Amino acid sequence: MYLLHGKNITCGYDTVDILSKFTVGVKKGEIASIVGPNGAGKSTAMKSIFGLLKIRLGTIFLDNEDITKLPPQERVLKGMGYVPQTNNIFPTLSVQENLEMGAFIQHEDFSDILDYVYNLFPILKEKRNQQAGELSGGQRQQVAVGRALMTKPKVLMLDEPSAGVSPIVMESLFQKIIEIARQGTAVLMVEQNAKQALEISDIGFVLNQGKNLYTDTGKALLSNKEVRQAFLGG
Amino acid sequence: MEFLNSFILITNYIIIPGLTYGSQLALGALGITIVYTVLRFSNFAHGEFMSFGTMSTILLTWVFIDSKIKFGTFPTAIIVLPLSIIFTIIYCLLVDKFVFKFYRQQKSKSVIALIVSIGVMFFTGGLIRFIIGPGDKNFMDGERFILKAKDFKMLTGLDEGLTIKSTQGVTIILTILLVILLFWFLNKTKTGKSMRAYSDNQELALLSGINPERIVLITWIITGTLACVAGTLYGLDKSYKPFTYLHLVLPIFAAAIVGGVGNPIGAIIGGFVISFSELLITFAYKKFFFYILPDNFLPDGLLQILSTDYKIAVSFIILVLVLLIKPTGIYKGKIIE
Amino acid sequence: MQDKQHIILLFLSMFILIAFVGFFQSWNLALTIFNLCIISSVMSLGINIQWGNAGIVNFGVMGFAALGGLANIIVSMPPTAKAWDAGAIYIIIGIIIFILSIIFSILVWLKSELSKKKKYIINFFLIILGYFLMRYIIDSPIKAIEAIEPAKTGYLGGLDLPVIISWPIGGMLAALIAYVIGKISLGLRSDYLAIATLGISEIIIYILKNEDWLSRGVKNVNGLPRPVPYEIDLQSELWVLELTKFFNIPVSEISSIIVKLSYSCIFLLILIGILLLLEIAQKSPWGRMMRAIRDNEVSANAMGKDIKTRHLQVFVIGSAIIGIAGAMLTTLDGQFTPVTYQPLRFTFLIWIMVIIGGSGNNFGSIIGGFLIWFFWVQSEPLGLWFISQITAHISDTNIIKSHLLENAAHIRLMFMGMILLITLRFAPKGLIPEVKR
Structure with missing residues (x-):
């Protein structure tokens, strides 16, 4: 049973459908990746699942609850965290303030979550009083993920987490993502680096021209000849 | 002794007036900076908002004086300040509701909002002149001096006198209090942080559940407060005339830009840079050198870099120079496209 | 064709408005308003080519107009x-x-x-x-x-040349300064440019106010020569006296009307000339490129078009037009008074004209110049009339009434603000919208 389940999503801009009947889902404690060529509609998929883009058809369930009609802020309250691809931090705020803003809509004490994030990303604790905009690309990405974790989400959605960071940084970032999933948070991500993403994914969705092309475990997709030839560069 | 005299001379003619005028400019520049970073446009109506606040203070002062409500030697204008701040905030909020809100929702270019603010400037300027008239208004009452030149000379036995006007003292103290309060709010409270977050990254602020309408409301509350206090202090110090507030916009913009637009600390520093440059460049140094140089070395003339007539022009010159050489200002500010 | 009718209708209504002033107030006043309307229109044309065609925000109108005024002194006054x-x-x-x-x-x-x-x-x-x-x-x-x-005197004086030469000279002086300003500041973002030009124009006024050797400062330069005859000379002319008899109005009035009419004719010629040149320029490839840059700076840049040079050209041309208008204004006044240069009247009012008329349309700028100047002058009596109407039932000794009547003149600022805000909100394209070419 999927924790977050988008069924038959059809949506787009103006009259052009970018996604048609796209289905995606992720289970508790697992990692799911959406991969596919440029322009396949990966980012659109993320936006529509998070409610940044109205969907025309289809339904989205979180924990068996229909959240199709909820605005993004309320989805955050229901337990979704979202890390946009770009502009995902507050550059002139300190690292700690960035994390506090992540917990903005929570009225309870969040010091335990802050500890959890600092444990996950020790470098952030070290630099907690520095302006986030002054950090390196990889550290900024950690701030962005940390910010989204501050609401203790059931599902964490990452839009191209490895965009603009070096391979080494990407490696360690993916390790962190695995760690997050092991702690019980479902992770749904969109990745350009399909191979590396699928390696750590429990389930993968290959998206092409707005449609589901293949859905299988990460391992199975990696060993699927057609997928490899078409999307993973052989 | 001679050295002390020259020091007192500088204190009396440069340091104290500079701190006073600088404080007034800093408060004004903070108002412009906050609107610029949060609402993302250059608000040319800010001078008129200051004027509106001052007008409210004057009207309330008259009411209080008429009702014989007095507070010893304390200026009535400062007592009524909280009330006139409320009036100014209400006016700002009304203007936002009927004018600026529309362009915010339309996501208009910032230059359109700038032109809109000129309409607001005209309207507010007319409203103020209509209500209170264009003439000069002096609304300072109570004790005029904290320290008189005569008393100072008697006390110290120096040739040079030191005068501190009550308005100068009030200006500096009130500015310090207000700035501390503002920085405490922006850096320590959840709402203040959310305001900075909103100005940093609107989209992400929305995703984090920050309510933009609340941010806008708070922005105008802060702007109204700053405008009212800055305007009142300026009016108390120099006497109030609606006309002069239109001309105050430019030195204020100069202060905001020199310090680095979008940076509150920059706005304060900018205010003092402008005020001290105006004074230092137009001060006649003859008497100063009279104290510290031997008589036969004293040159002719007033020893002035620029004539006093150019006092305000100095701020424009600095403004233009900063824009040309380092548009980001002293403290790197935010550039909003 | 609809557009042409629309334009003609607007101009006709404008002339009827001015004619009303002639019939009900006086023809002298009507012509005074008309002359200043033309000058305002020329200034708006200058701003329109910058803002409407290139998106440049020039808040330095006041400075360029004053430079035109200075040209009057330099050209026409006798040297000291x-x-x-x-x-x-x-x-x-x-x-x-x-x-x-x-x-x-x-x-x-x-x-x-x-x-x-x-x-x-x-x-x-x-x-x-x-x-x-x-x-x-x-x-x-x-x-x-x-x-x-x-x-x-107490100043350098001028070259003692015919005053009309000062108009092109004023334009050139403004163009020269605009070149320097543009060269250094056109790279700035629009609101910085606005503030910079406003600041520079203030500096220009400060210099003119304080450098007595150049412009006599606040002592003003009076008695500038005229390109048209003096009333006093006209009054002894035979044909003028005949006209007096014919229309049956005092000779002093008719002579002053003749003077004003002669100004109107010269000004109209200049307005039409500038309008024609601008229209030709806008229809040319140069104008098309200008608009392409305005609408999409990035792609125009990518196409290899040199935005900076183009912007500089347009900034210089527009400022020169304002300089010419400023020179005309000072000639019409017959004196140069630096203290009268106020940003409200010279810079922001012109901007209202351009926006109301329709950014990007030259005819719009002209009608905007006429309409706004007309109301700027006439809203003072209108405001007074309005206040006296609403306070009609209050006794004359009432403090509030006398206060309101006293300050009624300031309604015009509110009125101008309202017009601008309403236009921007409900008809942002103005009275005569830009023609999509």
Whole structure:
């Protein structure tokens, strides 16, 4: 049973459908990746699942609850965290303030979550009083993920987490993502680096021209000849 | 002794007036900076908002004086300040509701909002002149001096006198209090942080559940407060005339830009840079050198870099120079496209 | 065709409005308004080519108009003979030295390979040196010149040429200054540019207010020569006297109407001339490229079009037009009074004209200039009338009533603000919208 389940999503801009009947889902404690060529509609998929883009058809369930009609802020309250691809931090705020803003809509004490994030990303604790905009690309990405974790989400959605960071940084970032999933948070991500993403994914969705092309475990997709030839560069 | 005299001379003619005028400019520049970073446009109506606040203070002062409500030697204008701040905030909020809100929702270019603010400037300027008239208004009452030149000379036995006007003292103290309060709010409270977050990254602020309408409301509350206090202090110090507030916009913009637009600390520093440059460049140094140089070395003339007539022009010159050489200002500010 | 009818209708209504003033107030007033309407229109044309066609925000109208005014003095006033004996040449030398020190420091900035810090220090001292050298050279001749009959002259004077030459000269002077300003500040973002131009225009006014040797400062320059006859001379002309009999109005009035009409004719010719040139320019490839740059700076840049040069061209041309209008205005006034240059009246009012008329449309700017100037002048009596109407039932001794009547004139500022805000909100394209070419 999927924790977050988008069924038959059809949506787009103006009259052009970018996604048609796209289905995606992720289970508790697992990692799911959406991969596919440029322009396949990966980012659109993320936006529509998070409610940044109205969907025309289809339904989205979180924990068996229909959240199709909820605005993004309320989805955050229901337990979704979202890390946009770009502009995902507050550059002139300190690292700690960035994390506090992540917990903005929570009225309870969040010091335990802050500890959890600092444990996950020790470098952030070290630099907690520095302006986030002054950090390196990889550290900024950690701030962005940390910010989204501050609401203790059931599902964490990452839009191209490895965009603009070096391979080494990407490696360690993916390790962190695995760690997050092991702690019980479902992770749904969109990745350009399909191979590396699928390696750590429990389930993968290959998206092409707005449609589901293949859905299988990460391992199975990696060993699927057609997928490899078409999307993973052989 | 001679050295002390020259020091007192500088204190009396440069340091104290500079701190006073600088404080007034800093408060004004903070108002412009906050609107610029949060609402993302250059608000040319800010001078008129200051004027509106001052007008409210004057009207309330008259009411209080008429009702014989007095507070010893304390200026009535400062007592009524909280009330006139409320009036100014209400006016700002009304203007936002009927004018600026529309362009915010339309996501208009910032230059359109700038032109809109000129309409607001005209309207507010007319409203103020209509209500209170264009003439000069002096609304300072109570004790005029904290320290008189005569008393100072008697006390110290120096040739040079030191005068501190009550308005100068009030200006500096009130500015310090207000700035501390503002920085405490922006850096320590959840709402203040959310305001900075909103100005940093609107989209992400929305995703984090920050309510933009609340941010806008708070922005105008802060702007109204700053405008009212800055305007009142300026009016108390120099006497109030609606006309002069239109001309105050430019030195204020100069202060905001020199310090680095979008940076509150920059706005304060900018205010003092402008005020001290105006004074230092137009001060006649003859008497100063009279104290510290031997008589036969004293040159002719007033020893002035620029004539006093150019006092305000100095701020424009600095403004233009900063824009040309380092548009980001002293403290790197935010550039909003 | 609909558009043409629309335009004609608007202009007709405008003339009817002015004619109303003629019939009900006086023809003298109507012509005064008409002449200033034309000048306002020329200024709006200058802003329109910058804002409407290139998206440049120039808040320096006041400064360029004042430079046009200064041209009147330099061209048409008789030279003060003694001033040249008093060392006027040293002032010119001094200023040239200062300008040279600036040019030299710019060269250092651009050409030398020193570190930035060193360049800052060198340039700082270069300019300081140039400045004090200038002050050393010019201070005493300035004092001498300003001491020559301060009540009458006390300044350099001019070249004693026909005043009409000062119009193109005013345009050129404005263009020259605009070139310098544009060269250094057009790279700025629009609101910085707005503030910079506003600041520069204030500096220009400060200089004109305080440099008595140049413009007599706040003592004003009166009695500028005219391109048209004087009323007093007309009054002895036979044909004027005949006209007086024919229309049965006093000779003083008819002579003044003739003077104003002659101004109207010259001004109209200039307005039409500038309009034609602008229309041709806008229809040319140059104009198309201008709009392409405005609508999409990035792609135009990518196409290899040199935005900066284009912007500079348009900034200089627009400012020159404002300079011409400023020169015309000073000639019409017959005097140069630096204190009358206020940003509200000269800069922001012109902007309202352009926006109301329709940014990007020359005919719009003209109708905007006419309409807004008309209401700027007439809203004072209108405001008074309005207030006296609503307070009609209050007794005359009431303090509130007398206060309201006293301040009624200021309603016009509110009125202008309202017009601008309403236009921007409900008809942002203005009265005559830009034609999509």
